[in-house]
Amino acid sequence: MPTSVSEAVSMLDTSRGKALPIAGGTDLLAYWPERLDARDKTYLDLSGVDELCGHTWTDDELIMRARTTFWEIVCDQRATAEMRLLVEAARTVGAIQIQTRGTWGGNIVNASPAADGVLALMALDATLELTGVEGTEEVQLDEFYLGYKQMKRREDQLLTRIRIPRRAYTFQSFTKIGTRKAQAITKVGLAIAKSDSGWRIAANSMAPTVKRCPDLERMLEDETPIRNPTDFLPAIRADVSPIDDIRSTAAYREHVMARVLFHELAPLCPWVGAKSKSE
């Protein structure tokens, strides 16, 4: 089992994509009892690679190494003060037993469209560092996913670091709609952030990947008057493409997303709500 990033990356390269990196195991082991093929895969264990542990704050960034757990961020008071989205997202992931094992890096490369950690990271403009035998490459998280479970990570590459810019946020909101508060997969998830870099809106469980919502962001930048939640629907339909599945329906998801946006933004934005004097 590897003890350094360079060793892990060279093993990934040698295995030609057959070895699946495993960190906290909270996604991968959930399948082991029922899917024998999942047990029989070849895994590259990262639990001995200490270089991938922990997070640090620099003057202008929060740097999370890939094995940083959700619980670590939940317990970091500076994260609560500066990047509340991260803490709120982490607290909705399963429950404490999952948060202590599950990692931010694992949440990203598991590539679930319902990933709550990814949702918060995307609204905070995170950058990923992918390390391969030939060196390290940077990818913006909002450009990382190409389709359902498809991403810009080559098979020889390991996600090593996640970098989040430190900005003065005037607004951060995280909403997870699920069947119950804990231990639930998101039906509709929304992260909204506002800083001097502008509005960011990201949604999960609304498309084949967690996704930024450029049309909605533009509506907010332009201060387009919104009188009721349905005014958001055209932009929602341009930005995301929800489906009917076992957890919910596409129509429900669109309408809930519109209502969540309205509910979160109306107290903050004079141009959103019945008081809007657009006419």
Place this chain on the structure above:
Amino acid sequence: MTMPADQTQIEVPFTLNGSEIVVRVEPSERLLDTLRYHLAMTGTKEGCGEGECGACTVNMNGLPVNSCLVPTYQARGAEIETIESVQHGSVHPLHSTGATQCGACTPGVVMSAMWLLKNRDKLDTHTVRELMAGNLCRCTGYDGIVNGVESALGLGSDE
């Protein structure tokens, strides 16, 4: 060295309830199965087997984890504490508030409750209910569990 599951067994040293032990396991073995079937520590229960119910909760290096989601080899060098480490009698507050009926969830509930008792500072940011949310119980409706934990913490009105 990557690890296909058909490979030979691996040795995993760890500390279990204060004693240093070494187990030989398949690379794909779960900590839950090592505890129950290799070590006959059957206090830890399997509920869902997929990280939802918390029945298999143990402490790993001082933090609660679902032992069904931990490959045993990842426990190497770790300190593992199971329900067998809990003193008889220390669960009295749970008995007295109706926190247990069928008992399937109880070992996990007790492990989470004991962790909370040792980590009271987490109540500055979390509620008892949030910290116990990883343990599903289909009998009690949770109020008995929450009341029992609050009473053990000295927060409840009933003791």
